[in-house]
Amino acid sequence: MEQTLQLTPIASQQPTYRRYSITREHQAAPVAVLHNREFFFIGKNSRNIDYLVHLFEGGYAAESVPKAIAILQRIDSQSKTIPQVIIVEGNLELAEAANLNAYLKSIEKFRAIPVIMDSAGKMVEAKDKALLMRLFDDVIDTRKADDKLIQRVDFLSKVKKRNCSRSEYKMEQVAEQAKLTPLGVGRRLFDILVSSIALILLSPVMLLIAMIIKLESRGPVFYISKRAGRGYRIFNFYKFRTMKLDAEELKDAVKHRNEYNEDNGCVFFKITNDPRATRFGRFLRNSSLDELPQFFNVLLGDMSIVGNRPLPLYEAAMLTTDEWSKRFMAPAGITGLWQIRKKDRHCMSVEERIKLDITYAQKQNFLFDLWIIAHTPPALIQKSNIS
Secondary structure, three states: OOOOOOOOOOOOOOOOEEEEOOEOOOOOOOEOOOOOOEEEEEOOOHHHHHHOOOOOOEEEEEOOHHHHHHHHHHHHHHOOOOOOEEEEEOOOOHHHHHHHHHHHHHOHHHOOOOEEEEOOOOOOOOOOHHHHHHHOOEEEOHHHOOHHHHHHHHHHHHHHHHHHHHHHHHHHHHHHHHHHOOOOHHHHHHHHHHHHHHHHHHHHHHHHHHHHHHHHOOOOOEEEEEEEOHHHOEEEEEEEOOEOOOOOOOHHHHHHHOOOOHHHOOOOOOOEOOOOEOHHHHHHHHHOHHHOOHHHHHHHOOOEEEOEOOEEHHHHOOOOOOOHHHHHHOOEEEEOHHHHOOOOHHHOOHHHHHHHHHHHHHHOOHHHHHHHHHOOHHHHOOOOOEO
């Protein structure tokens, strides 16, 4: 006998996650049973789900991307039925959509799931239409959803499987090429020498910074995040923590101050004079002292003294075209062209940053690195406090 689940949520509980499906029995009320053809809706307007339950045999729902990822993690670990499509409310922040895409690409069984934007209601606008095409596989109005949607989802799934194979091949190709053309021994010795001297000379300063961070606010001394370096190699990226412990929870309260306005089609989140930063953290950012722990990354071989920006994974996952993947042939670096070419480098567009990265990847050599190092000191004192 199949398990049944009630569709009506309990009033006392906040609905953050549901799994259900519909079958109709003659002269009987609809009951929920578990089936194979399922959807996943992400958004706060649960009314839109009503347009989908008649087309699919089951589904999941979450109010936000973090909650959706948590559910997907449970699906992955418990070998549950994989949703056939993910439908996202049109007013979702592009940065959140990018995070969702990055997670889906990180799990093999989720890579071919089409991600569709729901145009029912308010939609996010982006001047860079190409960005929306990279984040979403299609746009639909759930209010007009019919049987053709199932056919469309099947088609998109086949197309995405083929595209995923191409992207994976490109990443593997770049990674293999990076292995076949390793960085020179001279460069590695230079990185080890410079990073070792820097860590020895700066150790009293770094110890003092660590003590002040611990005294000023709760939380760890270091901020550690996953980044993609040369050949798409993933590593732990170290910085001194400059934010309050609840910075992520406060993000919604300050997102209206994002310098990279999403109307311009950008997925970055950077704020001038971010109120989430601690008092000492603002000083560390203005002086670039928060980046000193990156010398550990250089010593470990994750980064080089000079190179391209170490990208967050959700950014790296979007740069797999033939042209843009070239930037991953250069190592991640503490300093680089992106840091010295503009007076205020934080105003660069996404395309400008990528072009500079590709330029460095194509021109990298020891003398060029020395030229970049010589032009780095003026950039260390930043004029603006950027998150």
